[in-house]
Amino acid sequence: MTSIRASSEATEATPPGASPLEAAASRLMDLVTATLVDGIPVLVCDRAGRIVLANDALHTVLNRSKNELLNQSYSDVCIDLALDELFEDMEKSPAVTSRWSGYITLKTGERETQMMSATISALRDATGSPSHCVVVINDASGGGIRRIPTKGTALQRPGNYDGDYAEAILNSLPGVFYHFDDNFKLVRWNQNFEKISGYTANELLGAEPKMFCVEEQRELVYSRIREVMEIGESTVESDFLRKDGKRIPYLFTGTRFERHGRVGFVGVGNDLSTRKRIEEALRVETARFEAQVESSVDGILVVDENFVKVIQNQRLAEQWKIPHHIAANPDNAVQLEYAASNTTRPDEFIAKVHWLMAHPNEVSSDEIELRDGTVLDRYSAPVLDREGNYYGRTWIHRDITARKQSEQRIRHLASHDGLTGLCNRNVVQERIANAIDTAQPGRRIALLYLDLDRFKIINDGYGHPFGDEVLKATAKRLQSLVLPQDTVARYGGDEFLILLTDLDSAADAHGIAKRIVAGLDGPLIVNQRSVHLSGTVGASIFPDDAETADELIGNADAAMYRAKELGRNTFQFYSRELGEEAMRRVDLETRLRVAIQNGRLSLAYQPKVSLKSGAIVGCEALVRWHDPELGHIAPDRFIPVAEESGLIISIGDWVLRAACAQARAWLDKGLRPICVAVNVSARQLLQQDFAVVVLRCLAETGLPPELLEIELTETLIASDTERAAETFGCLSASGVKLSIDDFGTGYSSLSYLQNFRVDTLKIDKSFIAKMLSDSGNAAIVRAAISLGHNLQFKVLAEGVETLEQCRFLAEIGCDEVQGYFFSKPVPSTEFEALLSMRDAQAQQLV
Known part of the structure; x- marks a missing residue:
């Protein structure tokens, strides 16, 4: 920084940002003045040649008082110092610590001069330009210094010496x-x-x-x-x-x-x-002074008593958007006019500046509003030394625009969701309660509870930033599907509440719920990616279903979960039975967590049989759960709960490891190699590096890859085709077998089959059950077998329960079957016995 004149006494009104600045300037003043202890004279002058500081040691050498030196021209003291050339040299040197050493001639009396060794250092402003020079006299003792008398007013230098x-x-x-x-x-x-x-x-x-x-x-x-x-x-x-x-x-x-x-x-x-210690202290203090000013979040300007710029940091130019050529202009009046033109009240701004300059002892604090909406907190105080001498004024500008905007945003966030901008749960609960209190007799209030289907898969698979964009796009679509007077609120995560008031009947809510479900069924374009998302809605009606806001929300939640059980992408209205079902569902999830922790899950194995040989060629591992109090719980009851709660990942990992370990155990017992199949959920695929998980499991259990088959559904593939292709391509290349489960019930496009190295197509049991009585289903089964064979896949029929079904499938070329006609899913010991028996009877298969 350029100033060495600053205050060591902060006024009571000094803001937090001003005190370190003035303290640093005061320490700089003290260090310069302290050189008197060592008897080293110090002189500081600005670019105009004006002496701005001289310590007592210099006063002694020159036999002049402080008042005789300050604000005098350097030429009255240093008669041969080429100041203009010196500053030009300083401009060329980029180093702040550059020094110039040599000899100068000081005028020590009316007709006497004294040649002395001196070192001159540059002080630079925020732009790096030299603004002052500090002259340190190396030897003022007089010993060994030649005194050269002057003649008249002309000072003569030594001529030629022998x-x-x-x-x-x-x-x-x-x-x-x-x-x-x-x-x-x-x-x-x-x-x-x-x-x-x-x-x-x-x-x-x-x-x-x-x-x-x-x-x-x-x-x-x-x-x-x-x-x-x-x-x-x-x-x-x-x-x-x-x-x-x-x-x-x-x-x-x-x-x-x-x-x-x-x-x-x-x-x-x-x-x-001696001098180095002083100069180093001066340099360090100056650097600290500069750093404090430049690192300040405030815009700082220090002027001298004549309103000449002494210090100005970069932050001030940024706050006021002052162009470089104006900030660098030594005429501070130009910058003042420019700054005033940026304010909403330029005349008042300039008048206040002039008034403060005319009243040196005044301390001021006010706010300035700029034309671009920026608000600055302006603080001004005089710069005084320890003796109270006035050297100018400090101006500190703090940008409080962000603070005010933050305060406004905080007020907004108190009532709105920070991500979507929708009303938050607190506001919607208040609005529900207010709607109930003000409801007119005979009128209805409906609350729709919306949960996005498959959002957790998208959020985990593509990342939370992408998931946030999906939520924002969903919020906009929801608002477009309801009336302006209706309230759309984000209740939490991927859940939304829609409050409908002053309805004639529950039928009105029915139509709106239907419109919302249909409106969300279309694709959302997020970050140039098409996202297929749907929503499941539950609805409850006041006063039919509830009398308070909490009851209305809880009942709508229960209805929403019932709608999910019915297949998602639909809506369901609340009934008393649904409330009881919601309680049972919560209890089931709690019990399932305990079962996973305590190892109460088990596996059953259902054989796959070749229609040509009658031999068992593989099996499917199916998870089973027996609760100590509830007994056997069917998979179609607890698997949806596991999917919704996220427990399916830990269950799926356990099934994979347990099945691989059992298949390895059968090999170790001497049984012939049997390929075991396990199912994969979409969450397993998207929430972890599934290929790594599978290959690590095979390595740890010692099972050959060709004895493991991964069953994936068409819906799973559709959730992220690229990732699925990459993951299962890696597994297939490693020898793991792949099959498409429930073929014909999921994703309608068959193009994915070209991108997957699948070994087997499994025709869903819903087609098998009706193929003998429904020609349409029979045609679908024939087409699926033909398609699979044309793509070089084996074809397996699921849910085979009768001999007639088995014979029909054999006639139309199906390769393998699986179902209760051969065996229900059985424990591992029973499967071993079944395997031995089927091997013995393989030749007698009808």
């Missing part, structure tokens, strides 16, 4: 002098060099620079020497290695020097032991 005079000057230098020739050999030095290095003259003659460098700094030193030879001058900070091994921090300068046709370099070195 050799002795030049030697005397070199020996009077406060630091070390050195001259290295074109071979980088030391050929001349002053007495201080011998004294400080500890070497004799004979030892020094012909020495190389590396003799005085520590090993880890040699590359740096030699790179600067090369820089001297290439561009003419350079400086380096490194340790001066004495003969006794002691290291002294030094600042070395180098200038290319040509004499008698030979090019070398000369330079001086100054001990930094």
Whole structure:
């Protein structure tokens, strides 16, 4: 930052963002002033040549008071300092810590000057441009410094000196002098060099620079020497290695020097032991000051007493959208006019700025509204030093637009869903209660409870961000299906409530529920992907079904679950029996969780029989559950509960492992190899890397891949055709067999069969049951067998229960059958016995 004038005393009204800034500026002031302890004079001037700071040590050297120096021109003190050239040189150097060393002539009296060694550093503003220079006098003791009297008003520099005079000057230098020739050999030095290095003259003659460098700094030193030879001058900070091994921090300068046709370099070195500590402290504090200002979330502007820009961070330009050419303009009035034009009240804005500049002791805080809607909290306070001297004013602008928008959003979220923008559950419950309280006699209120079918599969398969987009698209569609006065609310997850008020009868709700189910049945386009989603709706009516909001919601929920049991993508109205069924369903889910945890599930195996040989060629593993209190629970009761609750994943993984382990056990007993089939749910496919799960299970159980068959349904394939093709392609390539279960009842398109390496088509039992009495079903069975054979698939008929069915299937070319005609699903021990018996009777099959 460019300012070294700041306040160390924060006013009571200083906001949280202002105190660290003023404290940092105060510490910078203290460090500069503290150099008096070490007797090192410090002078700071700006680009205009105005002295803005001089410490007491400099006052002593120049014999002038503080008031005589401050705001004076540097030329009244440094008569030969080419300030314009110095700042041009600073502009070319990108390093904030760049220093310039050499000798300057100070005017120490009316007719006296004093040549002194000095180091000049640049202070830069937020854009990196030098705004001030700091001049540190290295030796103000007067020892070894030649005083040059002035004549009249013209100050004369020394002219040509003879050799002795030049030697005397070199020996009077406060630091070390050195001259290295074109071979980088030391050929001349002053007495201080011998004294400080500890070497004799004979030892020094012909020495190389590396003799005085520590090993880890040699590359740096030699790179600067090369820089001297290439561009003419350079400086380096490194340790001066004495003969006794002691290291002294030094600042070395180098200038290319040509004499008698030979090019070398000369330079001086100054001990930094004292000054370096001060300069480092100044640098660190300045860096902290800059970092605090630039890292501030607030826009900060500091001006001097004449309203000249001293500090301005990038954040301020961003807040006010100030173009770079205006922000960089030294005329602060241009920026003020531009900023005012961006406010909604430009005249008031400028008047307030002028008033504050005219009242140095005033502290102000107000809000400014910009034309683009941005709101800034503006704080202004004077910049004072410890003695209370006024140096300018600080302006701090905090953008509170986001805070106000956040407050507004919080108020909105208190009543609306953050994702879809629909009313949330709190608001819809209040509206239901209010509708009940204000319902007119004879009028009806309906509550529709909607749950999206298969949303969890889509959400888990494609990721939650995609699932969120599906929910937002669904919300828009729902709103388009009802009237503006109806309430659509997101109740949680993929569940929505639709409140319908002031209905003539329950029939009105029936029509709307039907329209919603039909409206959701069409595809949704989400992120350029077509999503086939449907909804299941449950409805309850006030006052017919419930008298309170909670009862109305609970009964609609129960009706919705009944609709799911009836096949999804439909709607169901509440009845008292449904309430009891909902309670039984919750109890069943709880019991199922306990059964999984306690290992109460088991497997039964139903054989698959070849119609040609009569032999058992495989079996299907089917999960069974026996509850200690409820007894045997049919799969068609607990599988839907498992699907809905997500328990199907853990059940499916257990079935896969248990079936593979049993098939391996049969091999170990010496039975002939039997292929065991297991069913896969859509959730298993989409929620995990199913191929990895299967292959790991085969490896851990030791079952050959060709003895495992995975049964997948057409609906599962349709849920994510690409992933299914990839997953089952991998399994097929590994030797695992694949079959299409319940063929003919699911996805209507047959194109997927071309993309899957399927081994078997399993014709659904619903066609088998009616094929002998219904010519249409018989034609479907014939077509399925023909299709399978044309695609090089085996064909298996499910649900075969009679000899007549078996004979008909054999006549039309079916390969295998499965059903109660041969055996119901049996435990593993009974299947072993059945396998042995069928092998013995294989030749006698009708």
